[in-house]
Each structure stands twice: as structure tokens, then as C-alpha cells.
Amino acid sequence: MAQQLLKGNNAFAEAAIRAGCDAYFGYPITPQTELLEHMSARMIELGRVFLQAESEVAAINMVYGAAAAGAKVMTSSSSPGISLMQEGYSYIAGSEVPVVIIDIMRGGPGLGNIQPSQSDYFQVTKSAGHGDFHPIVLAPATVQEAIDLTVLAFDLAQQYRTLVFVVADGAIGQMMEPAELPPMRPLPARAPDWALTGAKGRSPNLVNSLYLGADSLETLNLRLQDKLHAIESAELRYETIDVDDADLVIVAFGTAARVAKTAMQTLADEGIRVGLLRPITLWPFPTEALYDLSRSGKSFLVVEMNAGQMLLDVKAAVGADAPVSFFGRMGGAIPMPEEIVAAAHNALAQPAFAWAGA
Amino acid sequence: MLDTLPLENERLVYARPRTLASRYTHYCPGCTHGTAHRLIAEVLDELGLQDETILVASVGCSVFAYDYFDVDACEAAHGRAPAMATGIKRYHPDKIVFTYQGDGDLASIGAAEIIHVANRGENITTIFINNAIYGMTGGQMAPTSLIGQKTTSSPFGRDTQLAGYPMHMAELLAGIPGTAYSVRRSLHDARHVIQAKKAIKTAFEAQMAGIGFSIVELLSTCPTNWGMTPGDSCDWVRDQMVPVYPLGDFKVADELQQARGRSKR
């Protein structure tokens, strides 16, 4: 299939459809609304389930219901909407049904604004709801990667019966780039054995996250932890550029990583040996890769479009001895390449944490 | 069980419905949740829907409803049963989907979801248990608690200045175009139980006919949290609740009336 010029939000939506998404429930919120709009036309055309819910809370519970019924189901939202959906994430994790969620992040806290941000890092990787669970979190940096990771998200959701986030900032949602869509997959002929389809010719199925006894709930949690450990060892994805020879490794994901790549050109021209580690999965996180790099005496510069959220994971990975600097922009601002160049100079001189103001 | 088979020269008049699971319920003695469960199970038996039905249980005393029906089931977050039921029904439009919700779940935390499920005319059925109190959490004020009713969170009686008025959900939902059937019945004596069962059957028939949202509000007892015997609780429903929550049909869609007329002929 040939490349075409695609807007990020539409690419997410069409990739989901081609991956076999047969039910979508969502609620309008900028900067992801084109995704919902794309689904509102295409899903209906294809005879699949589309519904604009009365709220994000209702949307995620519709998603939960459809997932329990055996659907390959997805929702999408942006930061404040993701916060509202947290109730459902926890139930979905506890009842082990497959769900894909796309989060086109915007600036916060509060109503914040609709500018691009990476301020949901904590929310999606650390506290997507009450109880002990992690969603798988995929973070594309291009429109093509948005497509590829959306398809992967459906596969991982089904394989592990878990919730999978694809998180991108509003810039990726709104930008247009050439990208190639995958071919249309056929829909599954029948629902999975565990799904709610009416107990014809079998004993009833139950989709549930309620375990009243401490023993039984701990047993569930142990099983969930086993699953999460399996995901950690099998599904870690990250990109590295020139890290082996680098004195300074920039750690960044999504749009911040793209800007960092531009900055790296300038730094390389200046003769500075700089590399990039770009987590593609934010959970699981490339802890060991960062640790290994830290053993060879490298400095680190974490660049994020937030106040330093992934920074904590990097610091935990490399330990207290490794020099770690941070540069971030907040509130919907995107770091400029020259700001990252300056931050790299500073990082090599003396580790520092810095935020740039407008 | 052998002792539930008729002897020679006897016929069976009433037996426990098949759709009701054999598990013992956790409900308090005399709690009419059990009665409502049994009526639903009888209706599903009579309509032959057991293996076509998906139950969405809610949060409250009926949180374990999925243990008490031999049907496919799931458990929704507090108030979200209508949303979860929507997701299921949209994916399986040929299945029968019903929610079973109490007054805190449906009329308070889930007020938005129930209104919108009705407004979309979702072809689902809701059985709404109104016992004017939060049962599972230990007897707090519900949106349907009566004016002056003492609960553990309205110790001086429900004061309308402080806590508003009893919510009339069956009437409210009847005013929504997507609602095909909205009625209120009571479970306080045998005659009313029989009427309640007829309404439950009509509600499921509305779903089978695909004509929109159907809800049966059932006035029910909570002997434990009301601090009364089961018998006195039934009297309290009759004497205190029914005057506030009149029994009756608030919406019966034309299609449903025609269908009922046909079945009568």
C-alpha cells in the first residue's frame, strides 16, 4: 500500500479500523476529536459499532461492556478525559479484558489548554487507576509509528487480555505526514470463549473484578503480576541512536525525541558525542538499557514536555551516581532544538534540572 | 431434588425457576431483592431467554446478583451498569441485556447513565430496586429516601433544605422519548408481587420487540437498615412509600400497547 499524507488523529483511527477494531465509544475532546470524527463515519460505513457517549465515564464503561462481550474495542481521549476514564481502567485491568486507549495528551493541570504536552506520563504509566496494575503504554513519535503502534496495541491487548495505551502529544495528533496504512484485517469470526454471548450450550461466563476475600484477591493480583512480569520481559521496545560512543545520552519520547534528534545534528556538528535513547514502550520501561549505559560513565539529559515525569524512571534506572540533567517545557510548549543544545552543553558541564519559560 | 417432584395424583403448581442459580443468597431475611431476583428468573424461564441473556450487575447489596442467576453476567462500576449494558447490547444486538440496579446506583451516582441509556432508546431492560436507602454501606440516605426519613447519614430525618427531595425515577424516565416502558410496582404483598412480575415480563417483551428502553421500578424493603421485621417492612412500603411513589404505568409505548392488545385477543 502506498504512502499518503495523513493527519495523526485520522491515522490512529484508520489504523485501528484496519487492525480489526469492531467497536468504538468516545467523547469529543480537543486535540483528539478528529479521531472520534473519523470513527463516526468509517465505523458506521463498515457496519461496526460506533457510539458517542454522554461522557468519558460512560464511554469507558461502554468500552468495558463491549470488551466483556468479546469486542476488539477502543476509545480515545485527551488528558482530562483520560483522568475521568480511570474508574473504568481499573475495572478493565481487574477483569482482564482487552482494551485499546489512545491518549492525545494536552497541557494541564486542570482544564489546562489544548496545546501538545506529555503531562500524562505519570497518569498512564504509574497510576492509571486504583489497585496494582500497569497498562502497556506505547509512545509513537511519528504518524507512521502511530499507525504501527496502534496495530500492535490491538495485538498486545488481545494476547495479554489487558489494556494498552497509545499516548501521543497533541502535535502528533494534529500533524500531517506521509505514512502507509496496513491492509484491512478480517474481523474474527467468533467471540473468545470467555466472552459474554449468552450461555447457550455452556455454563455461564462471568466478567468481574470483585473478590471479597483477601486470599482470593491476592491470588488474582499474583496472577496479574505474573502477567505484567511476562509483558516486561517480552514487550519492551526502545530506539537508540549513537549511544555506544556517546558522552551524553538524551532520553526522550514522542515529539520531544523528534526535537532532540534535530538538536543532536547541531551537537554532532560541534563535535559533541551525543546519543539518544527513545523509549517506545513507556511501560515497560528500558531500565536495564539505561543502567548499562550508565555503567560506562555517560551523562544523561532527559527532555520532556512536562516537569520531569519520565525523569524519575531514568534516575531510578541509572542510580544516584550517574549525572542526570533535565530540560522540560510545560503547559503546551514544545522545546526548541537550540534550547536542547544549550541544555546539552550545561549537562556536560554540570548536571542541572531546568525548565524554560515562555 | 426428589421432594420437589409431584406425587401420584398431584400436580406441580410452583417450583423454583431454572434461571435462578442454586447458590444461597447473602440477602438478609425478608429482603425483597430475593423476590425481585426470583421474578426475573421466572420471566426469563417463561420467555425462554435464559441462554440469550446477559446480566449487568451493579454496586450495592445486589453486587453479587451475578452469582444468583444462571446467565452470562458481568459486574459494573457504581452507577455505570447502563453504560456497560450499552456496550454489550451494541455489540450483541440479538442478545437480551438487563441491568439490576438499586436506588443509590441508579438515581444518584448513575443518574447520567440511566438518563442517556433511556434517551438513546437502548434496547435494554432495567430492574430498579427502590428501597429508599443505601443497603450495602449500612443504611445511608438515598436519593429516594422519604422526607423526614432517618438514616445513618440523615440522623435528624431527610431535610429537603439540606438534601433535596425523593427522586421519582419511573416518572422522570417516562418523559424521555427513547423510553418504551416505564412503570412502578411494589413487592410488599402477594397481589403486588404478581403485578410486578407481569410488568417485568412486559419490560423484557419490549426489549425482544426492539422498541426501546424498558424499566420497572420496584418498591422494595430493607428490613435490616430500616430496623424493622420483614412483615413490618412490607407494611412500611404500603403505608409510607406507596403514597410518595404511586404505583402505575408512566410510559407504555404505542407499539407495546398494540402488542399487548394482540396477545389479549
Place this chain on the structure above:
Amino acid sequence: MATGRIVVDVERCKGCDLCRDACPPDVLRHADFLNAKGYRPIILLDPKHKCTGCALCATVCPDGCITVFRDIPQPKEKIHHGAAIA
């Protein structure tokens, strides 16, 4: 008048008495034993066979623990006067 009987699943019964309140001939009583849950279940105590099998008890039973039977009326036996008994 129809006659009948009920069978109570005494382990399922919680002794709530709603069936007693509903029973027209008043033939339901508490048992003199406790079931495994610690409830004193309802039993049919009907020496005069006043139960009509009306099923009102089962109609109000919250626990679905009552099965109801009704006797099938038998044709009155024809008496053949003067027949010799062998």
C-alpha cells in the same frame, strides 16, 4: 375446595415469615430446629389438610425455597351396591 401441600427447602429458608403473613389457611409454622445458617425455617404444619396449594407463600418468598403441589381432584369412586365381595 382445592387441597395441596408445600415443600420448603429448609436449608435455604431464612425464616422471614413473609409466607406466614401471606398464607390464607395459616398452616405455616416455624420448625423446632435451626438450619445450617442458624435460621429457624418455616415448615408446613397441616394436620387437617387445609393447604389449598394457592402458592401465595411461594409468590412472596424472597428465597425461592417453596415448591407447591396441588392435589388432582379424583372422580368419586362408584359404589356398586349389592356387589359380592369375593
